Amino acid sequence: MANLINLENVDKTYGLKTLLDHVSLGIQTGDRIGVVGLNGGGKSTLLKVLSGQDTPDAGRVSHASDLQLAVVTQDANLNPDDTVADVVLGPLGVATFEWASNARIRDVLQGLGIVDLGLETKVGSLSGGERRRTNLAAALVRDLDLVILDEPTNHLDVEGVQWLAEHLLAAKCALVVVTHDRWFLDTVATTTWEVHDGVVDVYDGGYNDWTFARAERARQADAAEQRRQNLARKELAWLRRGAPARTSKPRYRIEAAEALIKNVPAPRDSVELMAFSKQRQGKIVVELENATITTPDGRTLVEDLTWRLGPGERIGLVGVNGSGKTTLLKTLAGALPLTDGRRKEGKTVRLGWLRQELDDLDGDRRLLDAVEDVASYVDLGKKQLSASQLCERLGFSPARQRTPIKDLSGGERRRLQLTRVLMSEPNLLLLDEPTNDLDIDTLQELESLLDSWAGTLVVISHDRYLIERICDSTWALFGDKKLTNLPGGIEEYLRRRSQQAKAEKSGVLNLGDSAATSAKDNADAAAAAAAQPAAAAPTISAAEHRRITKELAALERKTQKLEQQQAKIEDQMATLAADPSAEAIDKLAELSATLGEINSEKEELEMAWMELAAELE
Structure with missing residues (x-):
């Protein structure tokens, strides 16, 4: 293994905030490092220092000679007059018509959907997400020693995230990636760096290993803090005992007590998302009947859709980028009129809508003003909090509350936007x-809040960890003008999309057509691959839908109990297998018969579950 980059005692400060404090790290060939930490904690700064885009205030950064390095940041600063081919293929000296003969380039362009954008499309006409994908493709087609990625999954759909993970696992280059996608982090990272309070803690493994290791470190820190407090109490009690003046005490005891009092670690930034008082919800939430929804560019998204959202439903909505998920969400919100059909909204519905864009916040206003626009005081349980106190519980210090919104990091603005939605x-x-x-800390808080959310929830997300955690059902747009229920969740979605991909590969590749033509071809192929009876829109009533959902949950609980009994019996049989006595043999026969009955009952429950699930499709 060769050393690629070394950091030795690196310091970096912005304003009054120290982001890196005497940090020493190294990157070797073959390393796959995930970087995590709170927003504004120094992750992107660390990447800039590693790559040489920024210089440290103190310390030394050394690169291996002839290091082939690419950095993909959150800002895709591309020349708007360049074509996609100029950006991706230009630096390689590969002509547009030659790329298909190179397996690596072909895999990247198809995997990231660059072909669908059209290689002759001007960069200036692309959306922000499309520019970032183009920038990412320009890095991945190169032969590199190290690739540094800052939030590469933000504008990828679920299958795009999976493709990127598989591509990076197969690549020979080292990797440093800042990501908040837990599934992606757990899949690609063999080491995790946590950036906080100016230091970088190193953990082996990905997200799961980091979570366990951090919990253990927190437990040890709590134990150490408890011991410190106990010692401090003893020392202070000794110092206060009796009438003699403090100066008559042995000096070493006084110094020890003062050290204990001062040795209090600075508190970590913390975030606490709160469930504000909930509005009563009636039987009707939002219903679409025989609805036809058309996208702003005139494409028919769904036809003859009947979809009834019941109270308490938790729905995950997936689909490729550009499939119309946001348009469907706008229709549910009533912001986009139906082309045909009827939308009905319950009288008690109070809508909270977290948009993907952040431009609904005035950048010149202070953070505190944006919170006070919604409410100056909020009631949480029996306590009343001012807007400033609420901001502190969200991780914004009093000084940070007076910061203009335009100076906040993307994550801080997103957290502020989410809070304003919840406060309504x-x-x-x-x-x-x-x-x-x-x-990740804020994501965990968000999931914890949504776990106990009593209202109705519809989520668009490429984060499969979030969808699988908080949603009870998954629905997808495959481009066949239908909304498809997926009992198998994300795994079923990826399987169906793989079938579509195989169907699309049998056709002619788009080597530079317009994005609109490509989208039409993809929609036609999707319709051919995904048109199945299960894809039909549901026609059952809302009450029937709730009844079936409850029965499914009951069957799942019964199956889980049987699995627990099955595991217990198998453990008992394993213990008895080593005993040759007649009693043990008789007991084994009895347990085996019981196990057979459990297996039969379990199969019946699973069959009943499948029949009920089919009624929801």
Whole structure:
């Protein structure tokens, strides 16, 4: 293994905040490092120092000679007059018509959907997400020693994230990636760096290993803090005992007590998302009947859709970028009129809508003003909090509260936007890519809050960890003008999309057509691959839908109990297998018969579950 980059005692400060304090790190060939930490904690700064885009205030950064390095940041600063081919293929000296003969380039362009954008498309006409994908492709097609990525999954759909993970695992180059996608982090990272309070803690493994290791470190820190407090109490009690003046005490005891009092670690920034008082929800939330929805560019998204959202439903909505998920969410919110059909909204519905864009906040206003625009005081349980106190519980210090919104990091603005939505006390939450720019600590807080959310929830997200955690059902747009229920969740979605990809590969590749033509071809192929009876829109009533959902949950609980009994019996049989006595043999026969009955009952429950699930499709 060769050393690629070394950091030795690096310091970096912005304003009054120290982001890196005597940090020493190294990157070797073959390393796959995930970087995590709170927003504004120094992750992007660390990447800039590593790559040489920024210089440290103190310390030394050394690179290996002839290091081939690419950096993909959150800002895709591209020349708007360049074509996609100029950006991706130009630096390689590969002509547009030659790229298909190179397997690596072909894999990257197809995997990131660059072909669908059109290689002759001007960069200036692309959206922000499309520019970032183009920038990412320009790095991945090169032969590199090290690639540094800052939030590469933010504008990828679920299958794009999976493709990127598989591509990076197969690549020979080292990797440093800042990401808040827990599944992606757990898949690609063999080492995790946590940036906080100016230091970088190093953990082996990905997200799961980091979570366990951090919990253990927190437990040890709590034990150490408890011992410190006990010692401090003893020392202070000794110092106060009796009438003699403090100066008559042995000096070493006084110094020890003062050291204990001073040796209090600075508190970590913390975030606490809160469930504000909930509005009553009636039987009707939002219903679409025989609806036809058309996108702003005139494409028919769904036809003859009947979809009834019941109270308490938790729905995850997935689909490729550009499939119309946000348009469907706008229709549910009533912001986009139906081309045909009827939309009905319950009288008690109070909508909270977290949009993907951040431009609804005035950048020149202070953070505190943006919170006070919603409410100056909020009631949480029996306590009343001012807007300033609420901001502190969200991780914004009093000084930070007076910062203009335009100077906040993307994650801080996203957290502020989410808080404003929750403060409006909604009972219908529409979340469009809520995980974009949020750090993992805030994501965990968000999931904890949504776990106990009593209202109705519809979430668009490429974060499969979030979808699988908080949603009870998954629905998808495959481009066949239908909304498809997926009982198998994300795994079923990826399987169906793989079938579509195989169907599309049988056709002619788009080597530079317009994005609109490509989208039409993809939609036609999707319709051919995904048109199945299960894809039909549901026609059952809302009450019937709730009844079936409850029965499914009951069957799942019964199956889980049987699995626990099955595991217990198998453990008992394993213990008895080593005993040759007649009693043990008789007991084994009895347990085996019981196990057979459990297996039969379990199969019946699973069959009943499948039949009920089919009624929801």
